[in-house]
Amino acid sequence: MSVEIITTISPITNRPILTRNSLTDADLQSIPATATRAFESYRRTSLSERQSIVKRALKLLKERQDELAKEITQQMGRPIAYSAKEVATAVMRGEYLLKISPEVLSDTLGEAEKGFKRYIKKIPVGPVLILFPWNYPYLTLVNSIVPALLAGNSVILKPSPQTPTSGEQIQQAFSDAGLPEGVIQVFHCGSLTQIEAMIRSPQIQLVCFTGSVANGLAVQKAASDRVGIRVCLELGGKDPAYVRCDVDVQWAAEEIVDGAVFNSGQSCCSIERVYVDEKIHDQFVSAIQGVLKGYKLGDPFDTKTHVGPVVSKRSAETVRGHIKDALRKGAKDATPANESFQSPLPDGNYVAPTLLIDVTHEMSVMTEETFGPVIPVMKVKNDAEAIELMNESQFGLTASIWTRDIDKGHELMEDVEAGTVFVNRCDYPSPDLAWIGWKDSGKGQTLSKFGFDQFIKLKSYHIKDYPK
Structure with a gap:
């Protein structure tokens, strides 16, 4: 069988x-077999040994963050001014998971009874397959690989073909930190058929996938004929923001533009729908326009650039298609004049940040994941209408409410259907809170103490003293 060559195309130039x-x-x-052999040895190491390896590896990643940042920018197009922050934040998350691991992975004692000892031990599940995406390769991977290794599992990594070096850099850092050979393996693949074949391998005990709903369903289906295999899915989002009439409009506009446009809008938890109280709608739109006038679209290796290209021609076509659909159905393009928006670099996949008003839920830009720098703004009459519209979605990853009245914001959060709800913040997975998608946004969770759950299985020990 001939070996397929996978080519990474730069979104900056559209060249290989x-x-x-x-x-x-x-x-x-061979890969699952190697993972199984490595697991049998690695699972017998002590937690303190694993912690030392993870600690050293995180330190190495931090030291190499400038090199890794350049690779991120070259391969997926994020402006260089922000790329190193991904690595730094990934290290911070890993350090938090490392800190809580002794408590999270400790035994749970049963009821005290004379002559008996009972406890529950947390056992690693076995070889783990992690399929992680291009948009935040280090941030999404650290959520799984750190608890997986701390729990004592071996790991097989498949990075996106768009960011192939991310998995290799992680493997190298852990190898340099003393992780035994075979505990981490990396493979490259552009074929869903091959991925499904790997999932069906009887040695694989858990699959962690981050990506689209369609591919998540394919992963789940591939695993469906095995009872013992676990599947954790972090899928799409169409995350809403609701701006109440009591906010500082300028401040809210700055925050929401950042939440919608950062990383060219290519975040599963970016703001993709904005509902604004009709009493401040026009003022808010004007403030958004003012913020966008200060943004620069262009070469991501220019440190003054705010927005780089989207990842591919196909992605650019999807974003433009959502905009065209909205305009055809009655929306208005309220994007302000901005020279960089009008004349992006000619060869890359550049899509200018776009502000749309008079949008409705009849438009794909308000119902389907756009994954691009588009800010659709819709008027609402009151809190009740806003919450109803926020929940009118197949997705439920995050949602945000913007208000001076914190008590009211907290009250409204109770009715929002999403795994993470914010007041006066957005687009921020906090390592001490569970990251979990509701509805079609996923199943299972990462981060927090609950992020270890999928990487362990419980084993109960029941010991009675021998009669004297």
Whole structure:
């Protein structure tokens, strides 16, 4: 069988920048087998040994963050001014998970009874397959790989073909930190068929996938004929924001533009729908326009650039398609004049930040995941209408409410259907809180003490003293 060559196309120039060899049939057999052998040895190491390795690896990633930042910018187009922050934040998350691991992974004692000892031990599940995306390769990967390794599992990584070096850099950092050979393996693959074959391998005990709903369903289906395998899915979002009439409009506009446009809108938890109280709607739109006038679209290696290209021609077509659909159905383009928006670099996948008003839920831009720098703003009459519209979605990853009245914001949060709800903040997975998608946004969770749950299985020990 000939080896498929996977080519990474730069979103900045639309030219090839990297190639990798795809899986072979032999790899589909050998990788899970190696992971199983490595697991049998690694699971017997002490938690303190694992903690030392993770600590050293995180330190190495921090030291290499400038190198990794350049790779992120080159491969997926995020402005260089922000790329290093991803690595730093990933390290911070890993350090938090490291800090809580002794308590989270400790035994749970049963009821005290003379002559008996009972406890529950947390056992690693076995080889874990992690399929992680290009938009935040280090942030999404650290959520799974750190608890997986601390719990004593071996790990197989498949990075996106768009950011192939991310998995390799993680593997190298952990190898340099002393992780035994085979505990982390990396493979490259552009074929869903090969991924499904890997999932069906009987050695794989858990699959962690971050990506689209369609591919998440394919992953779940591939695992469906095995009772014992677990599946954790972090999927799409169409995250809403509700701006109440009591806010400082300028401040809210600045925050919401950042939440919608950062990373060219390519975040599962970016703001993709904005509902604004009709009493401040026009003032808020004007403030958004003022903020957008100060943004620069352009070369992501220019430190003054705020917004780089979207990841591919296909992504650009999707974003533009949502905009065209909205305009055709009665929305208005309220994007302010901005020279950089009018004349982006010619070769890349540049989509200018776009402000739409008079939008409705009849438009794809308000119902389907856009994953681009679009800010659709819709008037609402009151809190009740806002909450109803926020919940009118197949997705439920995050949602935000913007208000001076914190008590009211807290009250409204109770009725919002999302795994994470914010007041006066957005687009921020906090490591001490569970990151979990409701509805079609996923199943299972990462981060917090609950982020370890999928990487362990429980084993109860029941010991009675021998009769004297």
